Structures are given as C-alpha cells and as structure tokens.
Amino acid sequence: MSQSIETLSLDTLSQELAAIQQTGSKRIALLGSRHVPITHQQLIEMMTYALALGGNRVMTSGATGTNSAVIKGAMRADPNLLTVILPQSLERQPRESQDQLRQVIHLIESPENDVLSLGEASSICNREIVSRCQQLICFAFHDSSTLLQTCQEAEDQRKLVTLFYFD
Numbered sequence: 001m002s003q004s005i006e007t008l009s010l011d012t013l014s015q016e017l018a019a020i021q022q023t024g025s026k027r028i029a030l031l032g033s034r035h036v037p038i039t040h041q042q043l044i045e046m047m048t049y050a051l052a053l054g055g056n057r058v059m060t061s062g063a064t065g066t067n068s069a070v071i072k073g074a075m076r077a078d079p080n081l082l083t084v085i086l087p088q089s090l091e092r093q094p095r096e097s098q099d100q101l102r103q104v105i106h107l108i109e110s111p112e113n114d115v116l117s118l119g120e121a122s123s124i125c126n127r128e129i130v131s132r133c134q135q136l137i138c139f140a141f142h143d144s145s146t147l148l149q150t151c152q153e154a155e156d157q158r159k160l161v162t163l164f165y166f167d
Helices: 002-021 038-053 066-077 095-102 118-132 145-156
Strands: 027-032 057-060 082-085 106-108 135-140 160-165
Touching: 027 038, 027 066, 027 118, 027 145, 038 057, 038 066, 038 135, 057 066, 057 118, 066 082, 066 095, 082 118, 118 145, 135 145, 145 160
Parallel strands: 027 057, 027 135, 057 082, 082 106, 135 160
Antiparallel strands: none
16 A cells, blocks of 8 residues: 555656656646635736746636736737637637637637536536646645546546645
8 A cells, every 4th residue: 555655646747747847848738626715816917927938838727817817918928829629619608708719819618518517518518628638736725626636537547736725
C-alpha cells in the first residue's frame, strides 16, 4: 500500500517537474464556479491573458463567472488560442453569456445535451474538455461537486491539476 502511495507521489512530482520544464505551449483547461466575486474574476482574466500571451491554447466552457473571465482574458490576448465547449446549445446558455460566446471563433455547441439537466450536461462537457487538455486549472468551492469530480477524473487521467478554492 505505501509503495503505491509513494509511486503516485513520485508520478505527480515527475508530472509537475515536466510541466515546469516544458518550454512549448500547452493545452490548458480553465474551469470554475459561476458564482465568483468580481475581484477573483479579474485575477482569472489576467492569468488567462498571460497564459494565452505565452502561446498556450486555452479551453473553457461557457457561463458567467469563471468561464466568462477566462473568455475575456483569452480574447484580449489572442482569440485564435481560445476554444469554448458548451454543455448544451448556445440558446440554452445564460442570456448574459450569449453575446460574448457569439464572438468566440472556436465555439463547440452540444445541442444533443439540451434534453439533459445542466448538471448532467456540464459533467459530460467537463469530461470532453479534460480529454483535450494537458493541464487543468480549476476554481471551486469545497461543495462544488461537479467541478471536484472533474478534477478527480483529470488526476485519474494523469493530467496536471491545479485546484484553487474560493472558500
């Protein structure tokens, strides 16, 4: 038992070291809660802007809060480096997000999920985003079950995961 925990720790450290040493661009997914204070949104926007300026491809989903901040930051840096994967069709997204989403060059809708609840559709969408990225940066609360499950699934796939908690 301790050997597997030790191996996991060495695997994780190796992944983190490789990520730090990598000089080329990466595919980075940024996901998070819709309910984010404006100051946090500004920080997420600035971080995304810097990631995209560094040549990294940025992925997120569409909604208010974290995802909106990610979209703003990436669009300011280089709209071609942003991919937004929606959990459902554009029409099912919050009205306040639709104008912003219409400006995204690489927008992927999932109308086949319109019959599902937003929670179910979001879980499917998050899995798709994780499958396409090398690294996941997530902003969540301790009770954000869908986001925490996504982080666990990303770790299970040996993706580098950075999780920030708002609470």
